[in-house]
Amino acid sequence: MKPAPFTYHAPRDAAETVGLLAELGEEAKLIAGGQSLVPMLALRLAVFDHLVDLRHVAGLRGIERRGDAVWIGAATTQAEIGRSEQVARDVPLLSRATPLIGHFQIRNRGTIGGSVAHADAAAEYPAIALTLDARLETLSPRGSRTLPAAGFFTGMWSTGLAEDELLTGITFPVRAPRSGFAVEEFARRSGDFALAGAAVAVELDGDAQIRRCAIGLFGLGPVPLRAVAAEAALAGRGTDSVSAEEVGSTAVAELRSVPADLHGSADYRRHVGAVMVARAWRRAVKEAGDA
Amino acid sequence: MNDETTNGARYAGTRVPRVEDPRLLTGHGTYVDDVARPGTLHACFVRSPLARASIGSVDASEALALEGVHAVFTAEDLNPGVHEQWYTLIGRDVPDTPRPQLAEGEVRFVGDPVALVVADDRYIAEDAAELVVVDYEPLPPVVDYATARDSGELVHADYPRNIACELAGLPVEDFPVFEEAAFTVRETIRQQAYAAVPIETRGIVAEWSAVTGEMAIWASTQSPHEMRLFCARLLGIDEHRVRVVMRDTGGGFGQKVLPMREEICIMLASLKVPGPLKWIEDRRENLLSAGQARHEHADARIAFDADGTMLATAIDYVQDVGAYPIPAPMNTCAVVGILFPGPYRVPQGTFATTGVFSNTVGRTAYRGPWQFESVAREVLLDIAAREMGMDPAELRRRNLLRRDEFPYTNHNGMPYSDVTPLDTFEQALEMLDYEAFRAEQARARTEGRFLGVGTCTYVEPTTDSLSLHATEGATIRIEPSGKVNVYVGGGSSGNSLETTVVQLTADALGVDIADVNTVQGDTAVTPFGGGTGGSRSGSMTAGAVEVTASILRERIAEIAAHRLEVSVDDVEVAGGQAAVRGKPETGIPLAEIASIAYFQPETLPPGVPPGLEASGRYRAQSPVIWANATHLCTCEVDVETGAVKLLRFIVSEDCGPMINPSVVEGQIAGGAVQGIGGALYEHLAYDEDGNPVSTTFMDYLLPTATEVPVIEYGHVETPGPGPGGYKGVGEGGAIGAPPAVVNAVADALAPFGVKITRLPVTPESIVALVRAARVREEAAG
Numbered sequence A: 001m002k003p004a005p006f007t008y009h010a011p012r013d014a015a016e017t018v019g020l021l022a023e024l025g026e027e028a029k030l031i032a033g034g035q036s037l038v039p040m041l042a043l044r045l046a047v048f049d050h051l052v053d054l055r056h057v058a059g060l061r062g063i064e065r066r067g068d069a070v071w072i073g074a075a076t077t078q079a080e081i082g083r084s085e086q087v088a089r090d091v092p093l094l095s096r097a098t099p100l101i102g103h104f105q106i107r108n109r110g111t112i113g114g115s116v117a118h119a120d121a122a123a124e125y126p127a128i129a130l131t132l133d134a135r136l137e138t139l140s141p142r143g144s145r146t147l148p149a150a151g152f153f154t155g156m157w158s159t160g161l162a163e164d165e166l167l168t169g170i171t172f173p174v175r176a177p178r179s180g181f182a183v184e185e186f187a188r189r190s191g192d193f194a195l196a197g198a199a200v201a202v203e204l205d206g207d208a209q210i211r212r213c214a215i216g217l218f219g220l221g222p223v224p225l226r227a228v229a230a231e232a233a234l235a236g237r238g239t240d241s242v243s244a245e246e247v248g249s250t251a252v253a254e255l256r257s258v259p260a261d262l263h264g265s266a267d268y269r270r271h272v273g274a275v276m277v278a279r280a281w282r283r284a285v286k287e288a289g290d291a
Numbered sequence B: 001m002n003d004e005t006t007n008g009a010r011y012a013g014t015r016v017p018r019v020e021d022p023r024l025l026t027g028h029g030t031y032v033d034d035v036a037r038p039g040t041l042h043a044c045f046v047r048s049p050l051a052r053a054s055i056g057s058v059d060a061s062e063a064l065a066l067e068g069v070h071a072v073f074t075a076e077d078l079n080p081g082v083h084e085q086w087y088t089l090i091g092r093d094v095p096d097t098p099r100p101q102l103a104e105g106e107v108r109f110v111g112d113p114v115a116l117v118v119a120d121d122r123y124i125a126e127d128a129a130e131l132v133v134v135d136y137e138p139l140p141p142v143v144d145y146a147t148a149r150d151s152g153e154l155v156h157a158d159y160p161r162n163i164a165c166e167l168a169g170l171p172v173e174d175f176p177v178f179e180e181a182a183f184t185v186r187e188t189i190r191q192q193a194y195a196a197v198p199i200e201t202r203g204i205v206a207e208w209s210a211v212t213g214e215m216a217i218w219a220s221t222q223s224p225h226e227m228r229l230f231c232a233r234l235l236g237i238d239e240h241r242v243r244v245v246m247r248d249t250g251g252g253f254g255q256k257v258l259p260m261r262e263e264i265c266i267m268l269a270s271l272k273v274p275g276p277l278k279w280i281e282d283r284r285e286n287l288l289s290a291g292q293a294r295h296e297h298a299d300a301r302i303a304f305d306a307d308g309t310m311l312a313t314a315i316d317y318v319q320d321v322g323a324y325p326i327p328a329p330m331n332t333c334a335v336v337g338i339l340f341p342g343p344y345r346v347p348q349g350t351f352a353t354t355g356v357f358s359n360t361v362g363r364t365a366y367r368g369p370w371q372f373e374s375v376a377r378e379v380l381l382d383i384a385a386r387e388m389g390m391d392p393a394e395l396r397r398r399n400l401l402r403r404d405e406f407p408y409t410n411h412n413g414m415p416y417s418d419v420t421p422l423d424t425f426e427q428a429l430e431m432l433d434y435e436a437f438r439a440e441q442a443r444a445r446t447e448g449r450f451l452g453v454g455t456c457t458y459v460e461p462t463t464d465s466l467s468l469h470a471t472e473g474a475t476i477r478i479e480p481s482g483k484v485n486v487y488v489g490g491g492s493s494g495n496s497l498e499t500t501v502v503q504l505t506a507d508a509l510g511v512d513i514a515d516v517n518t519v520q521g522d523t524a525v526t527p528f529g530g531g532t533g534g535s536r537s538g539s540m541t542a543g544a545v546e547v548t549a550s551i552l553r554e555r556i557a558e559i560a561a562h563r564l565e566v567s568v569d570d571v572e573v574a575g576g577q578a579a580v581r582g583k584p585e586t587g588i589p590l591a592e593i594a595s596i597a598y599f600q601p602e603t604l605p606p607g608v609p610p611g612l613e614a615s616g617r618y619r620a621q622s623p624v625i626w627a628n629a630t631h632l633c634t635c636e637v638d639v640e641t642g643a644v645k646l647l648r649f650i651v652s653e654d655c656g657p658m659i660n661p662s663v664v665e666g667q668i669a670g671g672a673v674q675g676i677g678g679a680l681y682e683h684l685a686y687d688e689d690g691n692p693v694s695t696t697f698m699d700y701l702l703p704t705a706t707e708v709p710v711i712e713y714g715h716v717e718t719p720g721p722g723p724g725g726y727k728g729v730g731e732g733g734a735i736g737a738p739p740a741v742v743n744a745v746a747d748a749l750a751p752f753g754v755k756i757t758r759l760p761v762t763p764e765s766i767v768a769l770v771r772a773a774r775v776r777e778e779a780a781g
Helices: A014-027 A037-042 A078-083 A085-090 A092-100 A104-109 A112-118 A124-131 A228-234 A244-253 A266-290 B002-006 B021-025 B061-065 B075-081 B122-131 B145-150 B224-235 B261-270 B283-289 B330-339 B372-388 B392-399 B421-432 B434-446 B497-509 B537-564 B590-599 B661-680 B732-748 B763-779
Strands: A007-009 A028-031 A050-053 A063-066 A069-073 A135-140 A143-148 A153-155 A166-173 A179-186 A196-204 A210-218 B041-047 B053-059 B069-074 B113-119 B133-138 B163-168 B183-191 B203-209 B214-219 B242-245 B277-280 B296-304 B310-322 B348-357 B450-462 B471-478 B484-488 B516-520 B571-574 B577-580 B583-589 B613-619 B625-638 B643-654 B711-715
Touching: A014 A028, A014 A050, A014 A135, A014 A166, A028 A037, A063 A085, A069 A085, A078 A092, A078 A104, A078 A112, A085 A092, A092 A124, A092 A179, A092 A196, A112 A124, A112 A166, A124 A179, A124 A196, A124 A210, A179 A266, A196 A266, A210 A228, A210 A244, A210 A266, A228 A244, A244 A266, A266 B763, B041 B122, B041 B261, B041 B283, B053 B113, B061 B069, B061 B122, B069 B075, B069 B122, B069 B261, B075 B261, B113 B122, B113 B261, B145 B310, B145 B348, B163 B330, B183 B372, B203 B261, B214 B224, B214 B261, B224 B242, B224 B261, B261 B277, B296 B372, B310 B330, B310 B372, B330 B348, B330 B372, B330 B450, B372 B392, B372 B450, B372 B732, B392 B421, B392 B450, B421 B434, B421 B450, B421 B625, B421 B643, B421 B711, B434 B450, B450 B732, B471 B497, B471 B537, B471 B590, B484 B497, B484 B537, B497 B516, B497 B537, B537 B571, B537 B577, B537 B583, B537 B590, B537 B613, B577 B590, B583 B590, B625 B661, B625 B732, B643 B661, B643 B732, B643 B763, B661 B711, B661 B732
Parallel strands: A007 A050, A028 A050, B041 B277, B214 B242, B310 B348, B484 B516, B643 B711
Antiparallel strands: A063 A069, A069 A166, A135 A143, A135 A166, A179 A196, A196 A210, B041 B113, B053 B133, B069 B113, B163 B348, B183 B296, B203 B214, B203 B277, B296 B310, B450 B625, B471 B484, B471 B613, B571 B577, B577 B583, B625 B643
């Protein structure tokens, strides 16, 4: 479990970083907290000639209110996000998902940008970004751009980022009044990747009718998913007329290619996914109703 | 014993803080990878990616061309170096199963070592290992041991039907009671493969000096003296020129009792390389190649009369021994069958037991290797109780042996003594308040919550007296300052042997514990000893310390008597001095007596030898010392997800008087957590092609602090037949926990009428059982 040889680079700013990526091409890999990459290197499941470390790159850390959104620098650690009162107040779903990520030692090093760019389908942050319609800010030698989370996750561990493109920050919309949020996941042990997880954001109008809702699913496909058909069917309905179990079963009815391994078959994950959606739905609707 | 000889034990029986803790808890332990010898070379194995294949050519040219690579060895290079390969613990003439060093001709499991790369560091060695090209011709593997006897393929050509060993009592057909009894329960119970998984993986440094003919070995081992004897025989060098050193071993649990193939290869290769050779197993290798345990099943039955009195037991047991079991599996196979009746009053019955080869990693010893006797029996008892409409506690109460019934010989001829199964059972139930729990369970069910309670009661053999384990020695040196060093063979792998030896020695010599130090694990300076294994260290080292200390006590008393001009019988050795009994003010400090013994030998009384150093050897007083315990677990099951939350975990145990209750409880906790892991989480699984699918801690799930409740302890103290009455306690935790957990989950799910007969109890299996039960219910209308 020793990695194959690589050259280590420690750029100081984002422009230098993407310049290195452009120059080194596909043999280079960015390393942020390293919580996924280092084990993959040690097991030689991944081999790169160059590692470009983001630890010393300026301007990638921080949490700031920017208008109706909260900007979080890509190199901000999960632990910093978990501690942030601003995140807890303005983006509660992100705050609530954070303690579910691994263990605190992992969260002390793991970053939001690393998690989103690594795009593990069972990870919390990619699913939360998708659920909240976050916007992803990037930089490449061709300039900066902003991508919607929808469509960003293109396959297992793959995203819409170009080879020489760096994720610099993520903006999350500030919560609306009369809204509620919940995340539920099921893992074999505390801190393990979820076998099935669900994030729910729901916004009500004055008459306890569902103005809009988002249901994010993780661990249930090759990428984090939104239960789009279930969301559409729920919009405009009164919360009293919706049973959480129905939301759960509708949300998982859309699923194709649910993963299976030693810890759970596809059928089981789908079943637990429905339970997680139902539980998250109940809590989110209650919070929105109480707001 | 201490009471008789030292006027009251000061330390035995108390929670003396562990002397190991300051170094271990501050990261100052010395594990084998901490050993740094000048010029060390590093080894990495090239391992088979296939479950079964014949080996064609091995091309190492590219690997050898890599800078920093010293050698690539194959079977052809290393295997002929073997002089004799057998374990002292097992004996030379006992039939053994095949165990090549590097794979020869055929690989037999994924991970089978095929070649050994030696390089300047482990990084280069791993780079080079990837460059070794082995030409494999795939063969159909025998993956499933349960069907292996009917397979057309053989794991080893010399073992027809893939049978490694077989033993049987009378055929079960000879016992009409199973047909005639009012009630007979019969199920096939299955347990998955799981493993010891020590936090420190295996590792060895072997340093051969051709000039002096000396071999020095640092190893992660439970038995340095076994390793020394083994190495001397293996390489054909003199035993007294081999030195094995271990300071800290980070967990063994049976896996490090005997040198395994990789360690053998390092010993062989060390003669052929220009520097010390180090191999540190990584986690993937440990999960791939350090062995499995627990993979087994049995067709088990128990006959009862109408009142629930047990009439007979029978078990037909089959064990997966993998490709290369260590040691040969006959012994544990037999013990599972023989101990199946457990601590219950069972007048008749029989057993059959079979070990079967498969193309998976070999079986190794693991904490309570015969544990399945308890799993099968206790799970079956709960199933029987539910089917008979009895409370499982009441069923056990009716059949557990009472204190006054011992010694008792079970129907397979195994004599138990000095145990208290019913006492521990009642104590555990009382600690829980069993009736209150049943009431709470009933209330919870009305709210749609499912709570359960399960127990396991067992007797276990500890402190065997066979061969390597028959004796244990100690050397005690009272230094000229009066400070004490005690030398024992050691082999502690986390079981606090330094603490208990220091406690016992301080008591035996009547000195302050701070004045006692112990040296263990270095074969050059410690007396020969069997190491840790078979829950033997408590009793055997207590015996060794006492035998040796009594020599010195006598000598001290003689010197003091001479100086004080009193009779030896009037001298008392206590409080760091020797004094006239009842007159501590007459005391001569130990330092002064030591000074006389070493520096003024001319003043010694006639016949008293100079110096205050002695060696003694204790011989086990009985073939085995029995211990017993009851584990009790409560849980809540989320029937929607299948999640199991353990609520309370209670262990009532009788290991006799305790040398150190904290150490005893630490042993129980460690074993119980491993058992909880086996019941719910750990699975060393293979796919149908024989590929292992849990070779990292992502997939091999060890229970962590969040999965395990605080473990509660109850103690019953019945002296055993050895020094101090101490019994073994190292293994029991891992025996009792799995059935208690399984039974608790099954009890929680009782309203659904489900039966759990397969481990591990995963969330998915629970959801499937509940779902099937609901389907049955609907079908029944």
